[in-house]
Amino acid sequence: MKQINVTITPESRANFTNNAAYCVGTGRMGLALHKEYLDQLAMAQELAHFQHIRGHGLFCDDMAIYQPYTDENGVEHEEYCFTYLDRVVDEYLKLGIKPFLELGFMPKKMASGTQTIFYWQGNTTPPADHDKWARLVKATLRHLAQRYGEEEVSAWPCEVWNEPNLPGFWENADRSKYLHLYKVTAKAVKEALPNMRVGGPAICGGDTSLGWIEAFLDFCRDEQLPLDFVTRHAYMAQTPQKNGRYLYHEMCAVEYTLDEMQRTRAVIDSYPEFKGMEMHITEFNTSYNPFCPIHDTNLNAAYIAGLLGCLGNVAASYSYWTFGDVFEELGVPSRPFHGGFGMIANGMIPKPTMWTFAFFNNLRGECVYRDANVILMRRKDGSFEGVAWNLCREGREDLDIQFTLPQEGQYTLLTRMVDEECCNPLKMWHEMGEPASLTKEQLAILREAAQPLSTSKLTGHQVGLVLKPNAVAHFTLSLYRPVPEAGYDYEWYQLHS
């Protein structure tokens, strides 16, 4: 059993910036018309209260915004249809979440080429006519401002395209074409809504990533373009092994990912013009594949806890890709557990990772302790709350955390535990025989098995908390101040049975 001792004094403070709630990812906007998608998002919001949501597909044909037609006289009309956009954004706002707009991909009728990506065939080629593209961007933003208010919409960040350093997402991964697209788009954004914030280059990691960042910043500086923040992605996956539809890989260490982000941060800060500029990690996860079984595990929840414990000190946001499993990039998943990105499995079953976010996003107070396994906050009323996790990358042993609190006395410890034994719907589903279609009875017990185990303990000011392998726990510690009623004796039936 691994052991950690945490001693808190009245002066204890720790450096912990918690940006976990700023943004969350979603597959593509057209799926936000689905009821199951909205139900899952409602669950995520109830548990984790995200502020923004970012995903692909704003301008894809299923959102049907760009609807040009040619009339009897051969005149082309550039018309826009906002029926679905309004519907999606209405629902987002009702759920208390605002868009983090990703401007892409290309409407088929505006595209210069036919290359598409994914089962849902997003066109990933530059516009045939950049002026048309600029008008599309402006019309869309102005429409949103008219419907929801200019001040409101201007507060939604705007990112130009997605992972242009991958040829699948941007034809030939052509950097100069991306820079041109950024230029046209950023100007269009500011023309439509001068206070809207715009950023890029939305790259994924890999060998070329820092080079892209530098080229992008050079270009923005040289061309004096609008730039309000820099964006990139972060995945931990290494050494992929394919088996059928599924992909398995090892994950790098949390520290490795953190280091990669810090290096990006350093590049930005090396520019006098951009020093201190916000960096948004607009996608992150363990694996980048929607059929990688790790996503459904407690191991994943513990990995993500590790990241949420440190990424806020380097990035303004880190958007988990994705909140739910209504997702179609490599086809529609045929089974509830299939390694999808989501924190919530289809059928409204929260996965362990959902609780990692629920625990972090509700943390309140001032941080008094932080290390690679535990965060502890002091709340306004003097009580403590924290998150602890026991990521077991190699070897599996329990973790025993011993807290020493500054004030002596009795404490109430309330623990919400998520571990492989008490909150592991994947295991239950596997032991059911991995059914593709769940009966009502199976669904009900899976949902029940997906809840944290909540327990209490009376303890002194030295408090022990034990975490089994890959556990993630939320806990509170409050001074025990009983308000007994005369005659009420809790112990009586403990002693008389």
Next chain:
Amino acid sequence: MKQINVTITPESRANFTNNAAYCVGTGRMGLALHKEYLDQLAMAQELAHFQHIRGHGLFCDDMAIYQPYTDENGVEHEEYCFTYLDRVVDEYLKLGIKPFLELGFMPKKMASGTQTIFYWQGNTTPPADHDKWARLVKATLRHLAQRYGEEEVSAWPCEVWNEPNLPGFWENADRSKYLHLYKVTAKAVKEALPNMRVGGPAICGGDTSLGWIEAFLDFCRDEQLPLDFVTRHAYMAQTPQKNGRYLYHEMCAVEYTLDEMQRTRAVIDSYPEFKGMEMHITEFNTSYNPFCPIHDTNLNAAYIAGLLGCLGNVAASYSYWTFGDVFEELGVPSRPFHGGFGMIANGMIPKPTMWTFAFFNNLRGECVYRDANVILMRRKDGSFEGVAWNLCREGREDLDIQFTLPQEGQYTLLTRMVDEECCNPLKMWHEMGEPASLTKEQLAILREAAQPLSTSKLTGHQVGLVLKPNAVAHFTLSLYRPVPEAGYDYEWYQLHS
């Protein structure tokens, strides 16, 4: 550790009649206007699907049915107001539960005396005019039949008064006056609705109980009165000790209660006219006091499991007193846990006993095994489900049940566990300091702590199930028939972390 071995063969059968869902108790009908009451009832129905509900107060003044007035000319008008009755019954039917009507207590303006019972002052004296009473009964039943259909209403059982063998519930516990009331009332019922079923004498236990039953049956036989079923109550409480508002007592053994009911059964069967007539236990519980802390415990859940495991073989129903804690007999409870009768604490927190009913009421199939700790059913599809409990009256040790199933192979064991560690909101509330008013945060975690722990296990056809003290568990056992998908490897991340 106590051990039980249960061997099932294809021929195994056991004698188990499950009438647990037939009826549930409720304080008084006027409280059914309350939102919290209806919310609690909705929870009870969602979990345990009761068919009937029985409680006091149909004719009490807060239901406001009897509304006579005297006009300018001094003429008295016997008017009835069914506004609240309709509202209550509408809600009951919406929740899928039908009344088991208890006809009582006395409207103040119809009473012969001023004696009242309870904080809510139900008048417990005979009618000043039995004809008026008969008209009230008939008008009420006819109104119900007009609103809900005669066939529907005729299927609701009708019981005359409550515990007339106690002087608090019936002035002087005057038996001959009760028999007269029964006569008048039973005739009125049949006059209003010939197919409605009527019964009595609704007595509580105690030394006089069998004497009352005999006198009642003699009277019905001699007077040739309508009688469709016999009713009585059953509580297990002994040796009360008062402390402040609270009452503590020892409970008798399950067998003792069962024996008492069998003796009543035997009395009924001793009459040729009434042999085999249905007996309904229209109230039962451990303690008969609404401030007895046992009701909130896991111990209570295990006691009730013991009763549910055997009472169906002697009685047509046994109505747990009561489903929820919206209850005012000795005043309004000031704290969420106070030993109230309810299966659900105020604030919508299910107590352990709620799960006992949830587990029993959903049992399906044919019973293949029954003893004092476990019931096992074979379902249509060949799988098994059961309830097990470990009632610890003296001494506290774990119970290990070893099942041997008839067919060899691998099985999926799904367990929903309710024990003092994993599902014990009372303990958590106590360790919070016993707060009278719960904050939202406290309420949320108490509700979470009140859920069963659902887990799974893959096992051979010899299956072990361990229950901690006072645990109650529901479990299913199904042959493991995996439907794997090529490439999906659940084990991969178990091995690679």
Next chain:
Amino acid sequence: MKQINVTITPESRANFTNNAAYCVGTGRMGLALHKEYLDQLAMAQELAHFQHIRGHGLFCDDMAIYQPYTDENGVEHEEYCFTYLDRVVDEYLKLGIKPFLELGFMPKKMASGTQTIFYWQGNTTPPADHDKWARLVKATLRHLAQRYGEEEVSAWPCEVWNEPNLPGFWENADRSKYLHLYKVTAKAVKEALPNMRVGGPAICGGDTSLGWIEAFLDFCRDEQLPLDFVTRHAYMAQTPQKNGRYLYHEMCAVEYTLDEMQRTRAVIDSYPEFKGMEMHITEFNTSYNPFCPIHDTNLNAAYIAGLLGCLGNVAASYSYWTFGDVFEELGVPSRPFHGGFGMIANGMIPKPTMWTFAFFNNLRGECVYRDANVILMRRKDGSFEGVAWNLCREGREDLDIQFTLPQEGQYTLLTRMVDEECCNPLKMWHEMGEPASLTKEQLAILREAAQPLSTSKLTGHQVGLVLKPNAVAHFTLSLYRPVPEAGYDYEWYQLHS
């Protein structure tokens, strides 16, 4: 046909203070535990968004706050139970409405006498011990502050007792005893929560009313008591005629009521210490009787529109007595329409008066015109909205209002009309034969018949609006700015059918 011409210029302004949404009345707090009550309140809030709610019964025994008991040693414990208070206030706040606390009536165990009022028997005698009363007030307010926050609770106005100038509401209508109660109570309020606002004397109208106001103000001045606002009631009923349970009377003119309020205002302003102090009309309606059929009529809706059009210029609030028909003062009503105070009939049927409040409470913008039949507002975007009514006290003729708007052009007139033909559920119920219990079919069509008729018209800048007798209408007038789509021809099927 009566005609009014309303000419609006860019400079038009009118004196109209709209305090209609500040407060609404409710029977007694204990009824707020009822589901039907909360459903009706939810409807009132959805339609009319009231800010505060005031009613009787905070300290009555059904709220069960005061729960003293004497222990084994004969010691009396003054205990308080806030279970129901929390439940009620939780629901109020969920519905977006805050209490306007009326401190009364007397818990039976604290009362000096046995006099009660109403079917629900509120004790209306002074406390036997004013110190106990003060402790009760303080404990209650402090509990609320602890649960909901001191700042929040301090913003709820507090009124001492109800109509002490009536002997039914305050034993013997003893003025000096009321003044003493006010003194004790006002001090207790400020001791508990220094920023809470307290007022009185909550008198009803009648010959003695101004004398009471003066005596009260003299007392407060002389004793230097806390006083933040002055309260009184206003009913329009005259010449009552009784028939069975029902009471019929003539109503005085709107001007008469306004004048009475202005005279009260003048008394207050005659004190240098109290000049300009807020006056709250904590109850008002046409009739003061809950079985007066006027309340269900369109006539009532038009009367109330007349009052809402002028009372805001003299009073800080005027609380319609009451929002709904869950009300028990003279017994439980046996029929959906019975002349109850409510804006909503039992069964969730809005009465015409509900729409009067819906129309007034949603008015936005700056008033440009006001007379005895119409209010017109200019909204931020330059469009107009208004309420118009045609109160027919004597004689029944249509009212034709001709608006001349400042800007020429085409306008869209949208009208929501409530009149005796298009929105009159009372008439439909009468013509159904006045059924006491409504079938589902009857209920459904009554609800439908209780909705305003919404229509549109394209018009020039001279706009005619015709109101039938006792109609109340909401209307908007916006410049017609069509956004046609090429090819879409609305007229085509108008011409081709």
Next chain:
Amino acid sequence: MKQINVTITPESRANFTNNAAYCVGTGRMGLALHKEYLDQLAMAQELAHFQHIRGHGLFCDDMAIYQPYTDENGVEHEEYCFTYLDRVVDEYLKLGIKPFLELGFMPKKMASGTQTIFYWQGNTTPPADHDKWARLVKATLRHLAQRYGEEEVSAWPCEVWNEPNLPGFWENADRSKYLHLYKVTAKAVKEALPNMRVGGPAICGGDTSLGWIEAFLDFCRDEQLPLDFVTRHAYMAQTPQKNGRYLYHEMCAVEYTLDEMQRTRAVIDSYPEFKGMEMHITEFNTSYNPFCPIHDTNLNAAYIAGLLGCLGNVAASYSYWTFGDVFEELGVPSRPFHGGFGMIANGMIPKPTMWTFAFFNNLRGECVYRDANVILMRRKDGSFEGVAWNLCREGREDLDIQFTLPQEGQYTLLTRMVDEECCNPLKMWHEMGEPASLTKEQLAILREAAQPLSTSKLTGHQVGLVLKPNAVAHFTLSLYRPVPEAGYDYEWYQLHS
């Protein structure tokens, strides 16, 4: 004013078969994943309680059922994914509606060609391999039977393809290829579920339609194929005129459509083998175009009333195409009113035609009168209900219907009226300026304007009912049996205002 006299005697009977509720149409199954779609369907079900729903797209790629893949060894796996199908059917059943399955169109990976139809690109070519198609059909039906029960699923009718007599829907409108498809499919259906009912040929109208029916019946007879019912479509549109995106045409007479259906009926009955076989009109409407403004009008509602008044006597069902406006065949509509097929406009605004179905589908009792403008039913309790309509194809005049009822006395007439003045959201939207995006305020008043006007009248046994042009009304006539309460005088305030 046109006048009709309707005299009812105790012996009156009329020939009216009401199959309006049997089935309703929907665009394509994939849209049933949308929240707005399900909300609209819930509204349709609440109002009109349809039993079945039929639409395209079961096997289109957005439903993602056919998901073959080729493994590392080059072996092709024919896999099926039922995630979306389960989700859709779960929702249908929750809403009380069952599928009427249309088997089509072709999964891209199974298609013999690339021809597609509609914005959503349904592939309309024969299967490349008919065995694969048969396996797809069988796997799908067996999966449904496993999930929902074989008995349940066998009761869902099954239709083979859609409008194969149009080259857009079936490549080259190749009849022999369709007949082959029918043969393969019908056999597959029966192989999967022997009791499932299968039919075709699902043709649209036009010159070739009867020829197709004959060829189809010949083929089924000659090949001794399973055939349980015959299907075809019926639209009334003539002489189309295009303008921009919109299409306008004249409608044929109701009698013309009825005649066309009767001729089809006669063809079927001319076969001894098929005489009396059920005919299902699996699509019908006025216009066949989703951008034809007639669909949003009161005229359309009156046309459809005319059809519902007579089609049941010739067909077992007639499925209105479509229940709602979530529909994408010619693109996503950019404005709430655009002539879409739906009974409900986007934004949850019922159109007049919705009420035609609400009125017909809830008719109960025995028909006593039927003509081209009115249907009258006698209900079990002796009261009457009916639907009346005033279709104005040429000339616009009011219609005055005079009923003479068999029993003298006073009657309550309850009317729910839908006409161009009182229930015409299209007109209001037009007069608002035809906004593409509706504000909340606009949406709210449009929804209100889309409700029927419900009024009552006391009348003698000679009853007049006046309908304005294109009105559709539901009405009930019940003997007036007042249940007055002593003292309650409805007239008092009618006389005293």
